[in-house]
Amino acid sequence: MKKIIFYSTILVLLLTTTALKLEEVQCVAADLKKELTPLLKPEYKYDSSKITRVLYKKEAFQSGIEVPLFMGEKYRFLFNTAGLPKDIEINIYDKKPTSKKKTALFTLSNVREAGKNIYSFEPEKSKKMYVVYTIPATEEEDLKGCVVFLLGYKL
Amino acid sequence: MILMKNKIFFTLLSSSFLWFACESNNEKVTSEEEVVEEVEVATEEESMSYLLPSPLQIAEIFKNSGLTYIGDLTNSTDLAASYNTKYSQKLNFGVYSADMAYCIINNQTQSAINYLSTLRGLSEKMWMTDVFNTMGLSKRLENNVGEQDSLTTIMADLQIRLDNYLDENGMGYTGPVIFAGAWIETMYLGAKVNQANSNEKLIYRLTEQSVVLENLLKALEQINEDNDFDELIADLKVINENFDVLEESEEAKLSNEQVEKLSVQIIDLRNKIIKN
Numbered sequence: 001m002k003k004i005i006f007y008s009t010i011l012v013l014l015l016t017t018t019a020l021k022l023e024e025v026q027c028v029a030a031d032l033k034k035e036l037t038p039l040l041k042p043e044y045k046y047d048s049s050k051i052t053r054v055l056y057k058k059e060a061f062q063s064g065i066e067v068p069l070f071m072g073e074k075y076r077f078l079f080n081t082a083g084l085p086k087d088i089e090i091n092i093y094d095k096k097p098t099s100k101k102k103t104a105l106f107t108l109s110n111v112r113e114a115g116k117n118i119y120s121f122e123p124e125k126s127k128k129m130y131v132v133y134t135i136p137a138t139e140e141e142d143l144k145g146c147v148v149f150l151l152g153y154k155l
Numbered sequence: 156m157i158l159m160k161n162k163i164f165f166t167l168l169s170s171s172f173l174w175f176a177c178e179s180n181n182e183k184v185t186s187e188e189e190v191v192e193e194v195e196v197a198t199e200e201e202s203m204s205y206l207l208p209s210p211l212q213i214a215e216i217f218k219n220s221g222l223t224y225i226g227d228l229t230n231s232t233d234l235a236a237s238y239n240t241k242y243s244q245k246l247n248f249g250v251y252s253a254d255m256a257y258c259i260i261n262n263q264t265q266s267a268i269n270y271l272s273t274l275r276g277l278s279e280k281m282w283m284t285d286v287f288n289t290m291g292l293s294k295r296l297e298n299n300v301g302e303q304d305s306l307t308t309i310m311a312d313l314q315i316r317l318d319n320y321l322d323e324n325g326m327g328y329t330g331p332v333i334f335a336g337a338w339i340e341t342m343y344l345g346a347k348v349n350q351a352n353s354n355e356k357l358i359y360r361l362t363e364q365s366v367v368l369e370n371l372l373k374a375l376e377q378i379n380e381d382n383d384f385d386e387l388i389a390d391l392k393v394i395n396e397n398f399d400v401l402e403e404s405e406e407a408k409l410s411n412e413q414v415e416k417l418s419v420q421i422i423d424l425r426n427k428i429i430k431n
Contacts, residue, residue, distance in 0.1 A: 046312045063202040068366040
């Protein structure tokens with residue numbers, strides 16, 4: 001009996017530690033998007049969305065989204081970062097990322113909170129904007145995840 | 156003795172696994188606490204993607220700027236049976252989506268339901284039936300006749316469903332083509348209504364679409380590896396040339412002649428698409 005208990009305990013320990021090691025941030029993009037859509041209500045309607053799948057590299061890099069907005073309308077930008085195993089930076093610029101005259105209208109690191117994955121931004125003026133993701137370098141192999149961006153509008 | 160050795164062995168083995176797992180978790184905690192380094196890296200065109208607005212949003216903006224309902228402007232549902240290539244199906248799925256949005260925002264609910272049925276039929280040809288299953292859309296539309304907000308919410312729900320479907324099924328290359336059809340149809344409706352009853356606000360909104368066309372062209376070029384969309388891109392570039400004058404200054408706008416030229420080109424392109 002003691003043997004059974006002992007070896008069972010070892011087995012449980014082995015299985016638990018293996019599960020801990022294999023635990024990865026799951027990127028079920030549809031679920032991440034579902035968490036965002038209720039945040040549009042009641043004033044905003046869904047317009048469009050973009051799921052960016054991230055494969056971390058040994059060097060930092062950027063990717064971006066051009067977002068056309070219409071003059072005089074109100075918009076809500078929503079981001080869900082729960083699908084990322086490692087934090088990225090998110091900036092929203094008023095000009096192309098390569099422009100030296102761009103202004104950052106939103107910077108995630110300025111508002112990031114521990115345990116929080118969903119962030120919102122509502123621009124004061126509506127014109128074409130540029131979402132830029134900066135993905136940091138990592139030595140880890142095959143590290144990947146996703147970030148979901150959703151845009152709502154209000155007329 | 157042997158039993159004791161086995162116990163020691165398994166204890167050491169399990170301890171090493173525990174230590175290994177704890178180290179992995181510690182690394183994860185550490186990485187989450189690290190400040191993301193500042194990187195000044197130029198974002199190249201290849202790493203950009205281009206968001207395309209929903210046809211519903213564009214239709215609503217046009218509506219608020221004077222887009223009225225003119226019967227028989229929209230594409231006949233009878234033509235749906237003639238769209239037998241994937242390309243024409245995708246483009247005209249977009250066209251009918253825009254027509255449905257036009258009907259919804261103008262309280263033409265029965266027509267909207269007819270277009271919904273046409274879209275469902277086209278989606279079957281395109282193997283996209285899941286977009287419409289389990290939504291009970293027709294019933295929802297019928298139950299909300301005259302309820303403008305509810306009708307547009309239903310259409311927005313359909314857009315979410317379509318976007319999710321395209322993403323989950325790796326059909327990102329389909330979205331820009333569907334949108335192209337929707338955008339051309341919406342511009343066509345705006346141009347025709349403006350021709351019937353000229354309106355400065357509507358002209359402004361038609362002109363403003365240059366920012367969307369820019370994104371649409373780039374999105375199409377990104378998916379044009381096999382040159383399947385050369386003709387569509389070329390046709391849209393011709394339309395885009397009308398907006399070159401706007402780059403002169405922020406206050407620049409199209410003259411009446413330029414608006415008429417743009418309208419004629421849009422109408423011609425739209426008729427080319429729906430006639431297959």
